[in-house]
Amino acid sequence: MKCPRCESDKIKKIADAPVGNAWEIHVCEKCWYSWRSTESPVVIDKFKLDDEKIAKMGVIPPIPPLKK
Numbered sequence: 001m002k003c004p005r006c007e008s009d010k011i012k013k014i015a016d017a018p019v020g021n022a023w024e025i026h027v028c029e030k031c032w033y034s035w036r037s038t039e040s041p042v043v044i045d046k047f048k049l050d051d052e053k054i055a056k057m058g059v060i061p062p063i064p065p066l067k068k
C-alpha cells in the first residue's frame with residue numbers, strides 16, 4: 001500500500017471499525033495523509049507532495065497572545 005499523496009510506503013493502521021471489520025483507517029507516516037480503507041483516495045497532481053515540497057513547507061504561524 002502506498003500513500004496517495006506522497007507515494008511513501010510507510011503506512012500504518014490507526015483504527016478499525018467498531019463493528020464487523022467494515023473498514024480500517026490508515027495514515028501515512030511521512031505526510032500524515034489518512035484515509036479509510038473503503039475509500040479510493042485520489043490526490044490530483046497539484047496537491048501531491050514529495051521530499052522537496054515537504055522540506056519547503058512553512059511552519060504554521062503561532063497564535064499571538066490574547067489582547068487584554
Ligand SMILES: [Zn+2]
Pocket residue numbers: 003004005006007008028029030031032033
Ligand atoms: Zn504520504
